[in-house]
């Protein structure tokens with residue numbers, strides 16, 4: 001009898017404890033992430049709201065749809081298009097290159113230092129953009145750059161005669177790829193580390209060739225991470241400004257350069273249009289995100305929700 | 306000729322030999338266990354049979370054919386891993402069918418085989434689930450079904466149960482044995498759990514530091530350990546210091562008592578021989594009479610209740626001896642300090 005009493009008190013105490021606890025820990029649970037919310041509010045939410053409202057205003061501050069109608073001029077559409085193409089191309093090229101390199105340093109059997117060396121390089125190179133990067137490429141691949149001259153004098157290959165031009169779509173893509181593939185290495189390496197050696201062995205054991213293992217096991221497992229990495233690369237390139245501006249001046253009219261010239265106050269000064277251009281960029285990114293979401297949903301049915 | 310034969314297999318990593326001259330012949334349908342402490346080379350040996358590692362010396366033949374350097378995918382040997390290793394991106398059905406898909410079998414045939422395998426492991430209703438939706442025990446059943454779906458010549462299992470909890474482990478090991486016997490498949494099973502090895506195997510291979518200590522049926526390994534290592538590693542064992550050993554009369558002195566021992570197993574004695582006896586061979590009670598009886602009298606130092614058995618530590622003239630007795634429902638436990646007499650037959654003990 002006394003035993004039973006004790007049992008009931010015990011369970012009651014436990015229940016009470018459960019009810020009390022969340023109240024106590026509510027603050028401590030959330031306090032760590034408050035800086036995140038403050039940052040989001042001040043530097044993402046508020047600017048976005050202001051961006052969108054100003055995109056609907058003319059220079060006098062009155063409501064207008066003019067800015068958005070202006071987006072459909074051929075010049076602006078073509079600069080969206082060139083930005084999308086260059087982002088797509090460099091996301092694909094950088095993504096592929098980065099994936100292969102990450103594959104080599106994780107799955108491949110390389111000496112110990114190589115992996116950490118490449119990862120350190122990637123950490124630096126993925127942030128190496130803007131004026132310094134442009135200068136580096138001019139100094140190496142420009143018309144009188146080191147590599148160009150070396151190729152011409154030593155190997156008698158004149159790449160500029162062969163159609164290469166650093167200040168072109170191809171040249172800019174090449175420059176972008178320099179910070180794109182290291183970023184891919186950084187984001188995909190953890191996913192590759194997560195591959196279990198037993199999956200490969202089980203596949204081999206069941207009679208699969210290397211190709212079949214890659215197609216049926218490795219790629220499907222990595223697909224969500226690869227897609228995620230590539231969308232990141234796309235956005236990375238889509239929003240890049242300083243590299244293109246300092247490399248080509250205004251020769252290639254990326255959408256970011258358009259935005260810059262509208263709000264910076266040179267000849268073209270029309271901030272309303274600039275804001276509308278920026279809102280257009282957000283919409284492009286949203287569309288990309290939706291594609292990404294759909295693809296990802298298809299490729300990760302098997303992931304723990 | 307044996308169905309699968311390892312002859313003089315050695316494996317060297319850098320400068321350390323992790324598997325040394327292992328020999329084994331297994332008949333078709335036999336269940337063999339590799340038993341040994343961690344790091345003794347069980348997995349490495351198994352992986353050489355599977356083809357994931359290649360021996361530095363020696364050869365492996367399967368059904369008369371040399372497979373020593375054959376790539377894993379051409380061996381037709383099924384393998385079950387400790388970590389299940391199911392493909393996370395495939396459903397249960399796709400996992401089991403994978404090996405058949407690599408063999409380019411028609412869809413209908415694959416489906417039929419998958420259903421058959423699922424029925425065998427009693428998981429028919431889970432065919433469309435993904436691995437993450439299954440418990441560990443269920444995943445390992447599927448892994449077993451996947452390995453068996455290809456009708457392998459040999460089934461290899463590397464500690465398949467050690468990631469599971471005790472109850473599932475006991476359940477699943479019986480199931481593995483049942484399936485193995487109905488299919489009549491030659492099996493090599495790696496474990497460091499001796500109970501598992503004894504219960505499952507036709508023969509046990511006890512390994513230590515890369516070499517084979519003894520190969521034999523479980524009861525032989527337990528009752529007639531070939532080496533001191535086997536005697537100590539398998540089961541509990543008392544090793545008592547002896548003096549005045551007389552091989553002619555097969556007697557010696559243990560803690561002041563004269564003991565007769567078994568000499569039928571002729572073996573080299575070590576420098577300082579000891580008397581070996583299993584705790585369950587010791588009976589407590591009054592001194593027994595007769596030619597073959599041995600008696601030790603002492604005082605109980607401690608009593609441990611383990612459930613089915615009760616383990617007594619008895620101090621005999623300064624020598625600590627372990628004796629196991631069966632529990633009974635209305636048992637009166639002996640207590641520390643009680644005077645006690647231990648009896649055992651001369652056939653129960655031997656000199657190491």
Ligand SMILES: Nc1ncnc2c1ncn2[C@@H]1O[C@H](COP(=O)(O)OP(=O)(O)OP(=O)(O)O)[C@@H](O)[C@H]1O
Pocket residue numbers: 318323341342343344345346347348349350497
């Ligand atoms: N690839 C390797 N390189 C170097 N040493 C290795 C390698 N694989 C295994 N070893 C060493 O070989 C020895 C035997 O390893 P093995 O995995 O065969 O042991 P095991 O008997 O399976 O042990 P456990 O019960 O812990 O699984 C260990 O000392 C291990 O460190």
Ligand SMILES: [Mg+2]
Pocket residue numbers: 347348349
């Ligand atoms: Mg092992």
